[in-house]
Amino acid sequence: MLDRIVHYFDTLYSPTALAADRQPPMGTRAFFTYFLRQFRGVLWARLALVGLGSVIDASFPVFVGWIVGMLATTAPGDLWSVHKGALLLMAAVVLIRPVVFAADQLMRNHALTPNLVDLVRWQSHWHVIRQSWTFFQNDFAGRIGNKVLQAGEAIEMAVNTTIDAVWSTAVFLVVAMIVLGRMDPLLLVPIALWLVAYAALFRWAMPRVDRYSEEMSEARSVMSGRMVDSYSNIQTLKTFADDGAEDAYVAEAVTVHVGIFRRLMAIFSASWSLLFLLNAVLLTSVTGLALAGWSSGRMTTAMVATVIPFVLQIVNISGWILEVGANVFRQIGTARDSMQTIAQPLTLVDAPDATPLTVTRGGIVYDAVSFDYWRGDRGTVVDALSLTVHPGEKIGLVGRSGAGKSTLVNLTLRMFDVSGGAILIDGQDIRAVTQQSLRKVVGVVGQDTSLLHRSVRENIKYGRPGATDAEMIEAAQRASVHEVVLGLEDPEGRRGYDAHVGERGVKLSGGQRQRIALARVILKDAPILVLDEATSALDSEVEAAIQETLYGVMQGKTVIAIAHRLSTIARMDRIVVLDHGRIVEEGTHADLLEMGGIYAGLWSRQSGGFLDPGAESTEAT
Template sequence: MLGSLFKKFEDVVEFGAHELHLSSNVSPLYILLMFLHPFRRIIIASATTGMILAGFELAKLWAVSYLVDAVAYSKGVHLPAGTLLTFGIIIASYALLDPVIWLVHYMLRMQSLTSQTRASAQWQSHKAATRHDLAYFNTTHAGQIAGRIGQIAGSVQAGAELLAGRFPVGFIRFVGSVILVSYLAPLFLLPVIIWIVLNGMFAIWLVPHFNVQTQKVAETASMVNGSITEYFSNIRAIKTSFAYAIENAYVLTAIRKQNFNNLEINRLTTFTGLAIRILNTGLVAVVLALGIHGLNAQTVSVGEFVAGVTLASGMATDAGWFVAIWEGLTQTLGVIKDAQGVIDPHPKIVDKNVVPGRFQTPPLIEFSDVSFSYDDRMPVLNRVNLEIRPGEKIGIVGPSGAGKSTMIDLLLRLYDVSSGAIKIDGTNVKSVSLARLRNTFGVVSQGDALFHRSITENISFGVESFTAEEIVNAADMADAAQFINDLKSGGCTSGYDVVVGERGAKLSGGQQQRILLARAFLQKRPILILDEATSALDSNSESLVQQAIAAYSTGTTVIAVAHRLATIKDFDRIVVLNGGTVVGMGNHQDLITNNSLYKRLWEKQ
């Protein structure tokens, strides 16, 4: 029964349906509220039940004060029948309702909020971060992005806890305590008010100092996460170069900075604890002194004395509430502000004025006076004109930095052209939806890496439905079937079930490229792009793969970027780039005869 109750509270909100979309120039508080918007009703319910529980605690103090006075000033305790009935109803109601309300309150906080808000924030942040343009990921460390997403998730979780529990419960305790003190023991009201004012002033002074240190801790934590991620992402290079000392020193420097900032914030925490302790001790001491004086002067009853001391002690115990609430809110907002750039993308590559329709298979591709530069200063491509006819095999060659891969990136619309236009079947790629555009291409790039998943999962990446036979056929076309069948891993795992390791670390470069080629063959898209896709293959494998490409590409357009010209010498046309400009075009024999740059490139093979 309890298990089904847990499930009901855990399933109140399905966080997978949440998605964060922010307007320009929004505040961190607005972002926090947007993260928590799907949980608003749960937060209100949790806060309400928490305040009811806090009210119960205050009511108990009032009842104890009443009974103490009744005992202290009566020779025998003879309460009127009506009073006894009232207390009996109150006690019975308390005994029945308190556990039920506590269970509802705790389940709302733990089952419906604590883990769910964190998961929701992680998912929403991840989805928001994916909308950045490729240029953002080229300049931002992946480990730092992951670290920021984790920090945001923790802050949103803390914000939910603050709004659903700590703030409303603490607020009722303090306000209720002040009201009870003023009603039961007015003599203690002045020191309580002075204590509250001093705590508030201390919180206002402390929080800005705390926020500065918190931001430093967040920044250095992101640095540490990024440096450790980078270290293990490049562990092969570190081991082969035996660069442990240099790279470990780099990581240690980041950890030392983080530790220094942690020590600084710990100093501030210790000072805070001491200051709160002094204020609390002062409040309890003053209340005790006034209470004893009042008892001696008979201006305070025993019940009022007990209530006043109990309330003061309780307030002192919860004294950190002032600082914790203020500090928690500002720290949460500070982390969100610091990481706002990750979750508030402003992509330039978006669907806009999309023209509906379908491409012919395969479509016509046109580069019309295309120019491009990454920084608006040095052009990478300059007035490139090229028409790729349906089903044609086109090779793109040239020295390093000529703009070959940039042409592919522009065709895939990973970047937008600076001037000119790229058209597919006469439609500017800017007017084609990104999903429709990129689903037209199967891409194999030298820079692509495998996922830390099985061979089957890597080959089937981007394909929604497939059969085991299709996976094997694609691997066979890519000359990968034999080595896949020979693979073995720990336990009983072998063949297509073997996990390839981080970025395919368990496979050779040639094996990785063949898996990527098998993926492209399985996708069966009308345009196949090969960007140095066979550079790591030996001569025999490259020959087999070239035969497979020739057989596969019947009715498919093939665009291949290559430094090894033998890969594309039999293509229909070869485009020669130099300095971002087309300096030659034709078949292999024409270019050998008429293009000096191509001839030099060929002779260097």
């Protein structure tokens, strides 16, 4: 029975649901509301249950006063007979409190907390992962991940703590002031003065806690980003063996973080010291007034016995609230810091009327395409470039480093939007079609091949998730990697296609990663194929072994290939030479050699087996 009840509350909300509006908003209140409105029902239930619990808690000092009054005015043998009704009422109220608490725990610990934490993370991740490539180029992956993960806990802790502490205390104080005011209005004077001073202390401390918490969260993210950057590039660190410089780089972030942390702790120290003074004044003044009232006959012994526990509870709660309030503001600061990353609007989105791309032939037209990176020092990368790639044609792109080759490929995939002109596939402007449909029809093997930290099977089938194992193995065999895969074993003992490849595929050699990436694109079997230095990590023997396979894969597809080794694109239907974002030469391999221009010079140096002193400035990449 209990398991069924718990399961019901556990599954009351789905942590992987998506909000109707998929764009988390900027602004602290709006950001919190965006996620919390999805849990309206359980939040209202918690407010009701916690409020009821506080009313019951406020009745306990009253019960103490009643009992003291009973003992003072009733003979020992007559207590039950005279006060039976009051005693049963008190017992019933005390016994109801655990039931209220248990119901609230079901709401808090099962319906709300785990679902809210991970829903915030999931919806934040869902939005962030749809950001443009530029978004990720401009930040640390570890920093972004930290922002997403901390947002869920920050929002959950802020809202639950506010309900558990601030709301419950507010209800308790209202009840306490009503009870004490009815006994003697003079008792409310020191309490009112204390509340004013307490509010002033809160007003002074909490904004500082908020500010330093946000700064500390950012500093923690930077520190995390630098550490993760070190871990991600551990081979470079080990190779260059410059531990001192790397240690200093991370230590700088640690020093900044601890400096902010110390300022935050100074606020806590000052706040607690002042609060202890305020509480001491409150306790002595209210107790003194109660005793004076008893001495003058205005208050009974039962009333004094009620007043003192009330004040003691207020004093104890005040310290708790200061600590909790600081924690709430810390979490708000943390959530606000995360919001700056999570709530950034998407900059590269589908047009409102975007339709799926329909590829019937695979022709690509670059119509006066221009592109500038937002960094002004980069200048124009592609400059009014016009090029028609006919359906089924194989095009090789050649040029000096920075000529715009890879940028042109990224524009074709709509990783960036063109600054001018248009790119059309089978007559459809790629800005007018959905990004998902565009990338489904383009198979890409890049020079910087990274794999997902999953099994080889999952990495290859990423090209076509519905493929069978037999189709996957055939693709691996065509990429000359099947035998390599069969010999793999990871630290967990998983073998072959079940072996995990490590983060970004670090457990494999560059050539092995590139062949798995080739198998993935072979399995995808897209009508348009982009090869950006697709064999750069392969040795000559392996490259020769799969060269014919590559040419076989190209059959019937429109192909754009970038290669440093010109021999790999010499058989292309047409070779296009770029320089400063413009087409400067165009033709077959034989045509370009006959021209005696840039391509011929590059070919001469490579086929001659050496690079002359000026080769660095004209090297093809």
